[in-house]
Amino acid sequence: MATRVLSSPKLLKNLRSFIKPLNSAASSSVAVVSPLNFDHKPDLSGVEKQHPTTTTTPLDFDDHQKLFASVSTLKLLRSSANLGLASNETFVDFGMWVMNSRLVETPLLRDAILKTVKQTFFEHFCADETPAEAAECLREIQEAGLRGMLVYAVEHTSDNAGCDRNLEGFLQSVEFAKSLPPSSVSSVVAKITAICPLGLLRRISDLLRWQYKDPSFSLPWKLNTLPIFTDSSALYHTLLKPDPLTPQEESNLHLAHQRLLQLCQKCAHYDVPLIIDAEDTSIQPAIDYFTYSSAIMYNKHDPIIYGTIQAYLKDARERLFNAAKTAESLGIPMGFKLVRGAYMSSETKLASSLGFDSPVHNGIQHTHACFNDCASFMLDKVADGYGGLVLATHNLESGQLAASKARDVGIQKGNKKLEFAQLYGMSEALSYGLRNAGFQVSKYLPYGPVDMVMPYLLRRAEENRGLLSSSSLDRLLMGKELKRRLKRLQFAKSGMTAPASGMKIETGAP
Ligand SMILES: Cc1cc2nc3c(=O)[nH]c(=O)nc-3n(C[C@H](O)[C@H](O)[C@H](O)COP(=O)(O)OP(=O)(O)OC[C@H]3O[C@@H](n4cnc5c(N)ncnc54)[C@H](O)[C@@H]3O)c2cc1C
DSSP states (O other): OOOOOOOOHHHHHHHHHHHHHHHTTHHHHHHHTOOOOOTTOOOOHHHHHSOTTSTTOSOOOSOHHHHTTTSOHHHHHHHHHHHHHHHOHHHHHHHHHHHHSGGGGSHHHHHHHHHHHIIIIIHHHOOOSSHHHHHHHHHHHHHTTOEEEEEEOOOOOOSHHHHHHHHHHHHHHHHHHHHSOTTTEEEEEEOGGGTSOHHHHHHHHHHHHHHHHOTTSOOTTOOOOOOOOOTTSOOTTOOSOOOOOOHHHHHHHHHHHHHHHHHHHHHHHHTOOEEEOOOOTTTHHHHHHHHHHHHHHHOSSSOOEEEEEETTBTTHHHHHHHHHHHHHHTTOOOEEEEEOOSOHHHHHHHHHHTTOOOSBOSSHHHHHHHHHHHHHHHHHHHHTTOSEEEEEOOOHHHHHHHHHHHHHTTOOTTOTTEEEEEETTSOHHHHHHHHHTTOOEEEEEEESOHHHHHHHHHHHHHHHOSTTSTTHHHHHHHHHHHHHHHHHHHHHHTTOOOOOTTOOOOOSOO
């Protein structure tokens, strides 16, 4: 018999204690961080009325049995143990120190370290090493009613030969996605740093920045694009007028464009959306330039190419608005993935070393408000039939606000233009809660050799460290569900009947 555990006041209190520190000022801060004078300012009234954790939210996190119904006990145990490890600051600090030390250069030690990483963090946060091995993971995800965003996890390449190899990996990823049922893969993800040498991306970003400062500065190689900067964008990376591209650089740029176009062509041909990740602000102008110029060529009826906006940046709201508005006026259905951003410490460190303010919002509440504003703006667009939106977040309140708003503006649950997404191995509760409420949900699923995925894993380690990290709610709910299953097992062994539906069988916080 099903043992539905009714939401005890204690569980609700626990949930709120996780939500509050992250979001306590979300509704009020919307006003604080909306100094921009947009022509069509996103209408947030609907969002603010739908304050989370009220009865109006379509998401239900109280019933952990229902949330984790599709997850095996073994998987729950492993996930819980791995997230517990990731939240242990001493363990993570030590692991990061080892990974950044010269110890990894000693072959024997390196093998031992990679093996340990493979059996813990890699297994938890990644699909596996090859597409064929990732298939098993995708099957599990599909059985759980979710889809996968397939990510061949290469990044930061310095030469053309490496970029060519990476392109092959991405093309293989699209072929693989096409070979699977459409209900299992929602998109393929790529990083521009894997197909264009990093030094060239810096040069192009410099040149684009300079042209923004001085519109008479000519860039003969420049293709049509959407707006990349606003007056609040960080321009301090380029303090001196850059030299024009050399013939060799122009030729490398041409090669990089050809790589991206080959990838876009395949995605368009197979109707598999391509999502371009955002990286750090020193190279993001070039990434946006590549993304928008290819979207102009390939986004015909529906968005095939999606860019990414990082809401932790002070110029994010205005940039999204300008790009979406221009694309709409040109009749280009643009897709955006919205994230908070994963390079906060390096952004702040670089800006301060150059004597400038960080490009990241001064407080987390501003980031939350910016994310929710951007989400609200794009949800209105999707409701009007324009563009596509991938809401990539682990934040419960942002998930709830967006789910409520999607319902209020009448976006149908099966609408392919709206997708929620979480990283594989993170925020299972939010993924399952959104799925149970009928939304389309994807897991961002990186695959590749362990040493290649290491930069991604280090960012996840950083994100999950500490007791109040993104994974804290998952750990709480998984712990409760594991306790419930253990109790059931004990009842079964002792020959007693399991408690009736609605009876409280919890024994307190894990
Ligand atoms: C599907 C998917 C795709 C992603 N793709 C990208 C990508 O392309 N590029 C990218 O950069 N990231 C990407 N990310 C990572 C994402 O940016 C991080 O997971 C993000 O930090 C977590 O934010 P959240 O929305 O889950 O919110 P929360 O769980 O609420 O996270 C909040 C975090 O934001 C940080 N933060 C942001 N602004 C501030 C501030 N002003 N002050 C203090 N702390 C702040 C803090 O570290 C805090 O831990 C992706 C994530 C997902 C789920």
